Amino acid sequence: MAVISDGLLSEIVSTQACKPGCGQSNGNSSFSKTEHRPVTIGADSTIEIRRVDSERLDTASLAKLNERSSRIPGLDGLRAISICFVFCAHLTGTANFPKALQPLSHLGELGVHSFFVISGFLITSLLLKEQGKTGSISLINFYQRRLFRILPALYAYIGSIFLLATIGIVTLLPHDLLYANTYSINYHWPRSWYLGHLWSLSVEEQFYFLWPAVLCFAGPKRSFKIALGVVAIAPVSRIMMWYLAPSMRMNMDCHFQSVADALAIGCLLAGIRPTLVNWQPYQRFLRSPAFLLVPITLLATQTIVDHPRIYYSLGASIEILCIALSIDRCVTICMGPIGRMLNSRILGYIGVLSYSLYLWQQPFLNRASTSIYTSFPINIILAFAAALASY
Helix, strand or coil: CCCCCCCCCCCCCCCCCCCCCCCCCCCCCCCCCCEEEEEEEECCEEEEEEECCHHHCCHHHHHHHHHHCCCCCCHHHHHHHHHHHHHHHHHCCCCCCCHHHHHHHHHHHHHHHHHHHHHHHHHHHHHHHHHHHHCCCCHHHHHHHHHHHHHHHHHHHHHHHHHHHHCCCCCCCCCHHHHHHCCCHHHCCCCCHHHHCCHHHHHHHHHHHHHHHHHHHHHHHHHHHHHHHHHHHHHHHHHHHHHHCHHHCCCHHHCHHHHHHHHHHHHHHHHHHHHHHCCHHHHHHHHCHHHHHHHHHHHHHHHHCCCHHHHHHHHHHHHHHHHHHHHHHHHHCCCHHHHHHHCCHHHHHHHHHHHHHHHHHHHHCCCCCCCHHHCCCHHHHHHHHHHHHHC
16 A cells, blocks of 8 residues: 655556556656655555655646545545544443543544545545446446455454354344344344444445445436435434434434435545536635634534434534545645645554454443453554454
8 A cells, every 4th residue: 555655645656467447657747846766565566656746736636646546545544533533432431441531432423424424435436437437337346346345354253253152252132143244233223232333334335235336327417416315315314213213212323314424425525526626716715724614513513412403403414514525625635744644654554454443343342341351451452453363
């Protein structure tokens, strides 16, 4: 993986075994003051990092460069921050964790919603890129890539929990395994702690099943109208469930229809980004001090999470809009202090590992357990060790 450092953008140019969709460099560049240095990233490939004078890098050129890159700058760093939010939430209440940090418990929901927006944005960007290059979207290839990316680590985790339950180390509730293996545990309540976090992966799988097919058969224009409709309807769905189905309140945050707007707004961002790149008032806003109001507003939405009528009707929609704007800024402006942080080696690596971390943090970040293995900071070390072993 290419890592951006020292305020410089990494442009990945494969020099051997180039994957389909990987851009080829012809030696011509619209940028000045460039220098090249090869970096080995694996046994079968080498990448070239092109250092670009940030003063000459305009937004349109950045967009073109990102299209040729195999990774979108900043996304791995944003994933790292999202998984850190989940860790902070699950650490609260565990043995030895500082009580002064208990308010961080609300960050877990923000972290998961950020994952959803990132997922919608990334998947849609990849699908649109494929359609632009080949003229179509191969659903078979998409589902094959998703299966190889998700299933091995997931079933390794579920299998491990099953073995631990069999020998009596952990306790599962009836039908937990059935719902976990069918990607429907987000509709299963109550569920055990050890498999309960798989609700978000079920939402992701349901999204993978639906959205690529919609985009493929309905086409981009109609698909984005559908996504916009989802963003508009989801708050209504949440309020209706709150008032009309009180028995669902404990688990309604996990239902696909309750969180689909987070995925949909990521899809919309990917769809309108070519327009946003060339919309100068918006680009000036991204670079202005006024943009600071976006993360401030995002944090403010976390103060109303415990007021469901306000949060479900308005707060959640404002939250995901702020997340989408923040993602776009981080992807568009990858220079400067924030860009250097998001594209640093440490955050980049944590971001790549975030899926495994999310799977394996659950047994160790268990506030109901009194075991030494679930006490802070041993639980963090063990969670990282398990994630690394399964990666």
